[in-house]
Amino acid sequence: xxxxxxxxxxxxxxxxxxxxxxxxxxxxxxxxxxxxxxxxxxxxxxxxxxxxxxxxxxxxxxxxxxxxxxxxxxxxxxxxxxxxxxxxxxxxxxxxxxxxxxxxxxxxxxxxx
Amino acid sequence: xxxxxxxxxxxxxxxxxxxxxxxxxxxxxxxxxxxxxxxxxxxxxxxxxxxxxxxxxxxxxxxxxxxxxxxxxxxxxxxxxxxxxxxxxxxxxxxxxxxxxxxxxxxxxxxxx
Numbered sequence: 270x271x272x273x274x275x276x277x278x279x280x281x282x283x284x285x286x287x288x289x290x291x292x293x294x295x296x297x298x299x300x301x302x303x304x305x306x307x308x309x310x311x312x313x314x315x316x317x318x319x320x321x322x323x324x325x326x327x328x329x330x331x332x333x334x335x336x337x338x339x340x341x342x343x344x345x346x347x348x349x350x351x352x353x354x355x356x357x358x359x360x361x362x363x364x365x366x367x368x369x370x371x372x373x374x375x376x377x378x379x380x381x382x
Numbered sequence: 383x384x385x386x387x388x389x390x391x392x393x394x395x396x397x398x399x400x401x402x403x404x405x406x407x408x409x410x411x412x413x414x415x416x417x418x419x420x421x422x423x424x425x426x427x428x429x430x431x432x433x434x435x436x437x438x439x440x441x442x443x444x445x446x447x448x449x450x451x452x453x454x455x456x457x458x459x460x461x462x463x464x465x466x467x468x469x470x471x472x473x474x475x476x477x478x479x480x481x482x483x484x485x486x487x488x489x490x491x492x493x494x495x
Binding site: 312313374 | 423425426438440470474483484485486487489
C-alpha cells in the first residue's frame, strides 16, 4: 500500500456545490494532517491542518479526520472557480515531526462556472 | 513579513553538470526542508536542516547535498545531474518546535537536457 493515497480525479463540480476530497494513509503513527492547495505552476499553499479526530472548520473548508480508519477528508462548500487547483494531503512522518511531509499525488479539482 | 524566497526561478543544465539552488526562510523561521516535485506528482521530501545540520533525509542519493547558514538560509546542491532530476524544487520553512506548519517558497524549476 502506498503511504498516502488520494482520489486521483480529476474531480469536476459546478459552482456553488460541495467538493469532497479524500485521503487515506498507511502510517498509523501520523498525528497531524495538512491540506495544501497547489495552483498550476505554483508552489503548495497551506489551507488547513488537523490534529484531532473529528471535524475542523475554517470558512468554507472543513477537514475531517478518522484515525481509526486512517482517513482524512477535505470538504469545500460553495465551491468557486478560484478553488480550481490540485489539493494535496500531507501527513508528516510518525514521531511528531512536521518537517518531513509525505504527500499524495493530489486531486485535481475543477469548479465549473 | 517576508515569506520564503528561492533563487533562481528557472534553470537549465545539461547532464553531468552540478547545480546549486538557494532558499531564504520566512522571517522568524529556523528550519528548512527541501522537496522535489516531478511533473504530475506530489512533492517528495529530500532533507531537512536545523542548526546548520542535516537532521532528516528522504530517499535521495548522495548526489543531493545541502547546507544551512547561520542566518538560516539554505542551499541545495545536486551533482552529476541526470535527466530525471528535472523537477520543481521546493523549499519550505518552519519553526523547530512542536507542531509547526511548513510554508513553501515559489520553487526553482530545473530542466536537465
